[in-house]
Amino acid sequence: ETGVTQTPRHLVMGMTNKKSLKCEQHLGHNAMYWYKQSAKKPLELMFVYSLEERVENNSVPSRFSPECPNSSHLFLHLHTLQPEDSALYLCASSQDVFNEQFFGPGTRLTVL
Amino acid sequence: AQSVTQLGSHVSVSEGALVLLRCNYSSSVPPYLFWYVQYPNQGLQLLLKYTTGATLVKGINGFEAEFKKSETSFHLTKPSAHMSDAAEYFCAVFLHEGDDYKLSFGAGTTVTVRA
Numbered sequence: 001e002t003g004v005t006q007t008p009r010h011l012v013m014g015m016t017n018k019k020s021l022k023c024e025q026h027l028g029h030n031a032m033y034w035y036k037q038s039a040k041k042p043l044e045l046m047f048v049y050s051l052e053e054r055v056e057n058n059s060v061p062s063r064f065s066p067e068c069p070n071s072s073h074l075f076l077h078l079h080t081l082q083p084e085d086s087a088l089y090l091c092a093s094s095q096d097v098f099n100e101q102f103f104g105p106g107t108r109l110t111v112l
Numbered sequence: 113a114q115s116v117t118q119l120g121s122h123v124s125v126s127e128g129a130l131v132l133l134r135c136n137y138s139s140s141v142p143p144y145l146f147w148y149v150q151y152p153n154q155g156l157q158l159l160l161k162y163t164t165g166a167t168l169v170k171g172i173n174g175f176e177a178e179f180k181k182s183e184t185s186f187h188l189t190k191p192s193a194h195m196s197d198a199a200e201y202f203c204a205v206f207l208h209e210g211d212d213y214k215l216s217f218g219a220g221t222t223v224t225v226r227a
Contacts, residue, residue: 004155040121043156043202043217090155097213100146103155 003027004104006091012110013081021076021107023091031097032074034066035090037106043090049074050097081111116205118218126226131175131190133221135203138184144206145186147177150220151199159201162186173197198225 004025013019025032034046048056049068063085065077074091088108092101119134137143144163148156160171167179173196177188186203203218 006155040219042116042219043204045215045217092156100158100161101156103148103157105153105155 004091004093004102006089006104006107008107009105010108010110012112013078014112015081015083017081018077018079020078021089021091021109023074023076023104025072025074025091025093025102025104027093027095027102029093029095029102030071031094031099032068032071033092033094033101034074034076035092037088037090047076048097055097078109081109083111085109086111116203116216116218118201118203118221120221121219122222122224124224124226125193127195128192131188131193131197131223133188133201133203133223135177135186135188135218136184137186137203137205139205139207141207141209142181144208145177145179146204146206147171147175147186147188148202148204148217149173149199150202156202159188193223193225195225195227198223 007022031050033048036044045058046060047066052068063080067075088106090106091104094101115138117136146161147159149159150156159175160169162169162179170176175190177186179186200220200222202220206215
């Protein structure tokens with residue numbers, strides 16, 4: 001399998017649930033990213049990892065917790081989310097932080 | 113500080129007509145510039161990018177964009193629209209200064225193509 005994959009593709013959860021989003025890249029890249037895409041709003045960069053170290057956290061609420069166990073995998077752990085957190089969550093990777101990014105298909109999250 | 117502005121959230125063109133999507137940015141240092149396309153239920157795909165060198169860059173699917181420093185613009189064009197060009201398009205600016213870097217996306221422009 002090539003490129004950037006994300007699972008699950010769709011997720012519905014209650015406000016008290018705990019769930020995790022998974023991203024995997026098969027491109028040998030060193031940097032990985034989480035984005036939030038909401039309707040009619042610019043893409044929001046949430047987290048950046050370079051060589052498994054978090055290098056950027058754009059004031060994201062603590063109910064979102066990223067984890068990068070190795071350069072190929074990135075997780076986004078979710079707990080006690082709010083309805084306004086419903087969005088498409090995109091993962092991306094790049095050779096290094098300064099290079100073009102390759103995006104996964106996204107996880108469509110709905111918080112009830 | 114930097115920002116990206118895409119003029120027009122929605123553009124409708126006839127099949128075979130010119131596609132023009134506008135992107136302006138603000139930056140205190142030379143930026144890297146990107147255009148991405150997003151088809152329904154998919155992630156973003158890179159169309160083209162400008163880093164250094166030739167200011168007219170060609171991308172996939174017949175798209176091209178020109179970096180104009182004096183106008184702080186990076187407009188995307190395609191001479192003849194095809195039905196398959198219907199999608200959402202995002203302009204992005206990457207700024208790297210020392211150890212600080214920022215990547216910003218525009219709000220997106222939805223393109224519809226009329227038969």
